[in-house]
Amino acid sequence: MAGLLATAELCDTNAGLLASGDLRVMQPVFRAYGQRRAFSGPIMTVKVFEDNTLVREALETQGEGRVLVVDGGGSLRCGMLGGNLALLAQNMGWAGIVVNGCVRDVDEINGCDIGVRALASHPVKSNKRGVGEKHVPLHIAGVFLRDSEWLYADSDGILISSTELSL
Structure with a gap:
C-alpha cells in the first residue's frame, strides 16, 4: 500500500522522539492477521475483559482510517475479535x-482487507455483557497510549506516536 511509513525508517529518522518518549515501541508480543501487513492511523481505545460488546460498538462506527486498540487484559481464554x-x-x-x-x-x-495484531488465537467466543470503557488511556505491551495518538504497524513492529509522523 503506497504511502505507508516503515517502522524501522520511522525509528531511524525520529531518534529524538524515541529518546523523549513521544515515539514508543510496543514489545514484540503480537502475531499478525488479516491481509494488510502494514497499517497506520489515529487510535481509538477500548478497555474490556473477555467481553467484546464494546469492540463491536466501536467497529459499527465509521473507521475513517483509524486503528482500534483493544486492551483485553491479555486474556488467553477467549477470542475478542472474530471473522x-x-x-x-x-x-x-x-x-x-x-x-x-x-x-x-x-x-x-x-x-479481510484489514490489519490485525493479537497475542494468539482461541476458538471460544467472548461474553456479551457490555462491560468496559471507551476512549481511556491504556498500558499495553510496555507502552502507554491514548485516544487520538498515532499507531504505525508493519512486519518489524508497532509504534505509538504522540503526533502523526512523516519521513
Whole structure:
C-alpha cells in the first residue's frame, strides 16, 4: 500500500522522539492477521475483559482510517475479535485493530482487507455483557497510549506516536 511509513525508517529518522518518549515501541508480543501487513492511523481505545460488546460498538462506527486498540487484559481464554467483526471493520473503513488478547476465526480474518495484531488465537467466543470503557488511556505491551495518538504497524513492529509522523 503506497504511502505507508516503515517502522524501522520511522525509528531511524525520529531518534529524538524515541529518546523523549513521544515515539514508543510496543514489545514484540503480537502475531499478525488479516491481509494488510502494514497499517497506520489515529487510535481509538477500548478497555474490556473477555467481553467484546464494546469492540463491536466501536467497529459499527465509521473507521475513517483509524486503528482500534483493544486492551483485553491479555486474556488467553477467549477470542475478542472474530471473522464477522473483522469484515465489519473492513467495510466500515478501519485501518487496523490491535488486540491485547486473542482473536478467533483466523481464516476469515486473514481473508479481510484489514490489519490485525493479537497475542494468539482461541476458538471460544467472548461474553456479551457490555462491560468496559471507551476512549481511556491504556498500558499495553510496555507502552502507554491514548485516544487520538498515532499507531504505525508493519512486519518489524508497532509504534505509538504522540503526533502523526512523516519521513
